[in-house]
Amino acid sequence: MRVDGRGVTELREVTFETNYVKHPEGSVLISMGDTKVICNATVEDRVPPFLRGQGKGWITAEYAMLPRATEQRNIRESSKGKVAGRTMEIQRLIGRALRTVLDLEKIGERTVWIDCDVIQADGGTRTASITGAFVALALAMEKSIKAGKIKEWPIKDYLAAVSVGVDSEKGALLDLCYLEDAAAEVDMNVVMTGNHQFVELQGTGEEATFSREQLNILLDLAELGIDALVAKQKEVLGPIAEKMNQGLKGE
Amino acid sequence: MRVDGRGVTELREVTFETNYVKHPEGSVLISMGDTKVICNATVEDRVPPFLRGQGKGWITAEYAMLPRATEQRNIRESSKGKVAGRTMEIQRLIGRALRTVLDLEKIGERTVWIDCDVIQADGGTRTASITGAFVALALAMEKSIKAGKIKEWPIKDYLAAVSVGVDSEKGALLDLCYLEDAAAEVDMNVVMTGNHQFVELQGTGEEATFSREQLNILLDLAELGIDALVAKQKEVLGPIAEKMNQGLKGE
Amino acid sequence: MRVDGRGVTELREVTFETNYVKHPEGSVLISMGDTKVICNATVEDRVPPFLRGQGKGWITAEYAMLPRATEQRNIRESSKGKVAGRTMEIQRLIGRALRTVLDLEKIGERTVWIDCDVIQADGGTRTASITGAFVALALAMEKSIKAGKIKEWPIKDYLAAVSVGVDSEKGALLDLCYLEDAAAEVDMNVVMTGNHQFVELQGTGEEATFSREQLNILLDLAELGIDALVAKQKEVLGPIAEKMNQGLKGE
């Protein structure tokens, strides 16, 4: 029995509140249990200097936590005057993951900015950010198509992320909350497409190491979680999901 | 007729969603029309070095906007590596205003951190921050009293803030939205106690100047707005308001 | 009787030493009692990017204190690597105030930089900076007209600033020196045109709050001070004042 009563293969409750903020082209508040992240997608009609004149676009991400998203208040990175290593790692991961499923040629010379702002944290903020950002990206692409800026549906597949880990007593667990994450011996984040292909795999032995066998059990669990998250994404995207599915089938 | 259909002496719709985030001692999402600010109050059991050993506390504030709180995406201050002058001005104002109504001796050697994070902006973010932060502070003080950390109710009076301004055609206006604010000739922010005492008064002729007569009209409008905001604060604080009222009456 | 023997409605001795430094287009050392500020105006033949090609100019200000302008030595902001919030507030105020009386279209695509460097501080440095900067600006405009760069006199009115405040024993005071400022319950800075129009009004209850009645008394005092400062500015500007007066009368 887990700390919050879930079974070891069970996700926390996941919800997506779309159009959460009014200005962005795509906006979602994702909740995975008590982890809540505002994911906003901005479409800007220009690209960074290194891409100018090549007819293709770019997608990049930024991630931050409100100071009191956590149990202890964190000092703002703007006050410190620099972005922490952890933050950079996470925002590079989010950007890289979304870049894998977005056809940059189809969006033309545009930049998509993904902003993931954690307003409440209870473990798994980076995976929730990716799963929520995918929905914000899809909404923004739909809006850009309606506005005639983008001609063809540019997203190649669904994308979701989930954490898995090993607890010394309970064994392999899916979707760790903060207490589980802090106690875990092994911590792994898995980013996959709707088609069960790996996009990113990051596993770390926190104090212990892990064997090839343990890795396989963790990856089986992660696939279960990804399936459930992608099903939720399809549900919340509704008619947009239809369009994406047709794109996936080559229709 | 104003851009959003209001009368010149009318506030936008104001709501307070308390306990919006779970970790902080006090947490409120204030909405004034489309301006939405998360106001979190953190109580920390220590004071900055310049106050150590004096038996009294401190209150300070930080303010930020999410990048896409605005129509155009703003670059994060953490990415720029420094806090903008406008941000500093606003957070100094919020801290100073709350300091006026909080009895720092009654909270002992503790620091209250107020974090105001604008998730959607439509004018008046600094005044909404003060009005919302007051409620977050009251919730945090109530919690500290229940926890036995603070013995006596430390808040001396209600506190709210509102903007007023002069439009070249419509004259004096209460609670300007973004479009009105951008067009205003004179822009004034008024912070008052529940008792109609000024805490802070900041008036600026943007392109025009203003006369003593116009000042008086603006201040009359501001008092109307403050009354309505304080009434809302009392409503949302419920039993805590009772306690504060008794404190104000010296009971 | 005030700490330095003045009456409550009396300014400290004010002097303007023009052409204090040789390189700037306009240069003034203003002394208000023991507060001494070097105010330099630089005219640069280009505008910031956001104004290019619009045929109009810009005015901006920077403010700093020498480390030993104060009783205790202050650490340089260049050593700290960032500009303090207080400094930003003051330089934004100076720039905003001067912008109100300068016709930016008449100066063409030029930027006026105002540098206010406090070499000795005894209270009221921001108001002395504005009052002195106005004279430096007028000198620089005169020089630009003589050089044929600017065709028409671009300054719309006189501009001066003064502090007023409330002392718990002596009541309302005009032009506070440092000791008075440190003890004041209410501190207010008023920026006005020669024509008694408000340009900026900033009042703060430091520990106490203030009533509408007190506000009115403070504003009456401020008007007295502004009148005396503008009279001094006219005197020091001499023939330039003549020209400005004609402009004000529409001649």
Place this chain on the structure above:
Amino acid sequence: MRVDGRGVTELREVTFETNYVKHPEGSVLISMGDTKVICNATVEDRVPPFLRGQGKGWITAEYAMLPRATEQRNIRESSKGKVAGRTMEIQRLIGRALRTVLDLEKIGERTVWIDCDVIQADGGTRTASITGAFVALALAMEKSIKAGKIKEWPIKDYLAAVSVGVDSEKGALLDLCYLEDAAAEVDMNVVMTGNHQFVELQGTGEEATFSREQLNILLDLAELGIDALVAKQKEVLGPIAEKMNQGLKGE
């Protein structure tokens, strides 16, 4: 046939030049083909504040490249005034990996600083850094034992790292050089103990994604590489390796 003539399961030539620099407690120049990294280990007799008084130590790492380690000159991070996200990711990885095999209680209240400075880069700098840093750490621990500062051998197992990747034509490859890395569809870094346990696993689909089957092939390759690297480490450590082996067997 690979770009440098190697077979797909072949490492580049690996050498360790110990005591490369005279001041550090442990110093190694590792070469993996044309990738050359100076790995220095410093033992400092104190711990960071968060660990004081707990009787245990800490290990942390820093990573940098000389500006001309690469084909194009890179701007120094000290000139830019901030450390890049990529650098932070790498140094966090190195520190985390070494922390897994070092018994922090056995080193007492000491900090081990690992400095990895790449003087010439040809792909795989982060994995070479870990493999070389392990040897520098072992040398520094041996010196600390000889100096009587540390009583018991504190390293729990061998540690090495290697890159593997997928090329669209040649398939899975071990130990990618720069040209291979730039062309790879999938890039994976594997950190393992001498005992075939995972310490860290980071796989990224650069433009493509990868399947579970591909993952398994890559991990088989990585195990081959780790075995060869650990064999080299034993050789270069000589008598120290003896001691470590006894520790591993519990003798």
Place this chain on the structure above:
Amino acid sequence: MRVDGRGVTELREVTFETNYVKHPEGSVLISMGDTKVICNATVEDRVPPFLRGQGKGWITAEYAMLPRATEQRNIRESSKGKVAGRTMEIQRLIGRALRTVLDLEKIGERTVWIDCDVIQADGGTRTASITGAFVALALAMEKSIKAGKIKEWPIKDYLAAVSVGVDSEKGALLDLCYLEDAAAEVDMNVVMTGNHQFVELQGTGEEATFSREQLNILLDLAELGIDALVAKQKEVLGPIAEKMNQGLKGE
């Protein structure tokens, strides 16, 4: 004939205005021709951490230019967020030079801060800073002795600095103004005691190099300049100079 009519061995007019600013323990405005520098000396009753508990003091210097000290306005270093290399070089030079003539044991655990702020620049600002700072230091030491903080006169000798240089047409020149400095082939700054001992010697071939013979001519010129400057320092220090002379003679 030089650009300003001087002979090649002639200094510009030198004046020292003592007690220029009221707060510092020692304050001087030095003018060397059109170069004007405010030199303030602050005595602080503590030393930097590396000197605590050793019973001796420290002296350090900071140097800055007002933005419009020069013909073209310079951007403030506080706005840029970092101190330029040139500034650092100069302030390190000033501190080092004064450290040579101040007996740090005699001032006890105190820090003397020297602030040199150039309000108008016309070449030779670093040498004027040293020559003026010496006088500010002497005034501050006199004040500390009168206040009973320092028991014995701590200054070991007079100290002054002057620039010399080589012009391709006019040959060796003493005390270069800005125009001469910009045209010079060789630029040298010489810091000497009243006793003709070198404290610091910095010669640079700007585009040309210089021979041992040229060096000797330049040093002869520098000695002439130093003699004249020290004579002026004695004059302005008056009775303090008496005291210093007795110290120098061992009386």
Place this chain on the structure above:
Amino acid sequence: MRVDGRGVTELREVTFETNYVKHPEGSVLISMGDTKVICNATVEDRVPPFLRGQGKGWITAEYAMLPRATEQRNIRESSKGKVAGRTMEIQRLIGRALRTVLDLEKIGERTVWIDCDVIQADGGTRTASITGAFVALALAMEKSIKAGKIKEWPIKDYLAAVSVGVDSEKGALLDLCYLEDAAAEVDMNVVMTGNHQFVELQGTGEEATFSREQLNILLDLAELGIDALVAKQKEVLGPIAEKMNQGLKGE
């Protein structure tokens, strides 16, 4: 007898390992005793903005120490977020010195970047950097001539640097190692051409001052050292030295 057994006029053993790193146009590892510096020269086909379109080039230098080049580990300047004053002084010196012997017109619109990275420090790192950088520059120029980028040999003379100093017991010393440098009363760095012309001369009385006679003795010593270093440079440059000699003779 000196601390390392040398005579007072003797240099430490000097070696140059050319082509030390493979990517740079010129690369040298210079060792002067235990001081070891990697000197890399990069030729970039563009100039800084202030030189564009003038048909001539630029040379600039950067200097750094690895954290453990010294007995105590130094904090990286990239971690501190700013470059120390000492570093700036040294890199400005290196750039200025090389600029004197390089004909910037002959290299066309190109920038030469000199990177001096100290991997092991034992005194004299700045002089070793200059002496080694000269060789790296010569190698890079040779390569640029072979590549047809530069038409004519652009280096005007040999360039080397050496430290001299005064020890209170042993008197004047050539080429001080760290222990000698730390104990020296006077410290002087001399940069000269192969032709005995001064390029830069920096002498500092650390605690003592120095007389004109001592200066002359130190300069005689420095000339001896420069001669020996230039002889070594000729030897290591081999056929390139031939070419340079012909250039010097005007052949």
